[in-house]
Amino acid sequence: MDCNHDGCDHKHIVDHKHTIVVVDHNDDHRKQTFDALLSFYNILEFRNTNGLLDSLHKIRPAILLIDEAVPSHGAFELVRLLRLNPRTRRLPVIILLSSDSRQNILAASECGADGWLVKPVLRSDIIRKISDLLNSTVEEEWQKLPAVQFKALKGTVEVFNKLADSIANGEPIIYDDVGKACDPLIEAVNSDNFMGILNGVKNHDNYTYVHSLRVATMLSLFGHAIQLPVHEQKILTTGGLLHDIGKMYIPHSILNKPGKLDSSEFEVMKSHVTQTIKCLEKNDDLPNGIVTIAGQHHEKLDGTGYPFGLEGSKLNDLARMAAIVDIFSALTDRRVYKAPMAPEDALSVMINEMSRHIDIDLLGLFRQRFLDSLRTFD
Ligand SMILES: [Fe+2]
Ligand SMILES: [Fe+2]
Structure with a gap:
């Protein structure tokens, strides 16, 4: 079925796949991520954080994959905003960092992200990271x-x-x-x-x-x-x-x-x-x-x-x-x-x-x- 979410360009929602949201302003990078993940997951794409924030009440992502420098908020500020809202507080987030500088890693950890990867990211690394995060979320639920x-x-x-x-x-x-x-x-x-x-x-x-x-x-x-x-x-x-x-x-x-x-x-x-x-x-x-x-x-x-x-x-x-x-x-x-x-x-x-x-x-x-x-x- 098609997805008509505002600000979201990609389609093909299939119920038995997890939905991964990719928030990245760079069209080429977004396409690479989309191509790497499409076989395994539903992908929703956003070019900026405002489009995502406007749509979050309508979608149920399993994981957000956010580029560090995405406009308007940037990844760190976006995650901080998500963590303040009871509806989005627990959404699993991975940040795509531009470098593995100490400052970057500290910022990713302090804003409340669940994980990060440093660009350029290997396809196998991104798949493994997503899989591990999905599994820890599922395994947490078992405690109930x-x-x-x-x-x-x-x-x-x-x-x-x-x-x-x-x-x-x-x-x-x-x-x-x-x-x-x-x-x-x-x-x-x-x-x-x-x-x-x-x-x-x-x-x-x-x-x-x-x-x-x-x-x-x-x-x-x-x-x-x-x-x-x-x-x-x-x-x-x-x-x-x-x-x-x-x-x-x-x-x-x-x-x-x-x-x-x-x-x-x-x-x-x-x-x-x-x-x-x-x-x-x-x-x-x-x-x-x-x-x-x-x-x-x-x-x-x-x-x-x-x-x-x-x-x-x-x-x-x-x-x-x-x-x-x-x-x-x-x-x-x-x-x-x-x-x-x-x-x-x-x-x-x-x-x-x-x-x-x-x-x-x-x-x-x-x-x-x-x-x-x-x-x-x-
Ligand atoms: Fe078997
Ligand atoms: Fe078998």
Whole structure:
């Protein structure tokens, strides 16, 4: 849909993307920022601070990106004004500084900005900065949730970040850490106190984490609902959190490509499964079921899946459950290039179009147990 805000030149508001407001007088700089961010976010542009101040009651930015020297107020004065108004007091702000002089950095910090970058800014730096700020805003909101849900979200995001560091350094992951982070999640699921977890994670900007946590939560629910023994529910939950960690090896441009992957990009994407297996196998005390879940979650019953093309009875039961939840999650996840599909629609697609790929009896159980509870989140 088009945006007709006064003083704002760019359009294409898509509801499932965060909105970033860019306030910069320089047309070239504004265009560069716009081009860098367009795939991931809705962008609203303003040439001056007055245009922004006039429009702030009509828009809901996730972050403001303000050039230090923008007329009429300049960034520092603008942020001070925003901090005085109860409606805009907490708006996250990043200032684009002309230099990293001590005076500049002090001014950015004293006016109340949440962060700053020094021009010229690398595309990867601006994306990382925005992502980090979005995530700290989302994570702050988790404090309002019941304790068990807060612990589940906080513990899993921390362990996920730690996993990223271990993978980057070529170190084995510590299963004990993953297990401990998943215990509050299992407790929340078993006490039917988990919706805040699914809703709380949906605006997080690390998609691999969002997807992995949703898969872990729904697999945990699935295991609990069909009364699997406690140790299998734990394998499903921790396996759900770890099933895609090989995606940390996939280049950002492919992992977050806003659109369909071409065949060579898809081959790279598919390698996340073997990368995950390699990474998990570095750890001697990891339960086998976790490697099986991760290794088989893209296999299909008719043998057309990857990476091994396993068929029928070769497919493990827990991995069959993981394949169902993984597809269901992918269809109902919010992505930068698509709105989430309604749970009922996702299940219809799976029943009508994937019956040769997934275990239809297990899908029936999944549908029967969860349709009502899953309908309540969007
Ligand atoms: Fe996957
Ligand atoms: Fe997945």
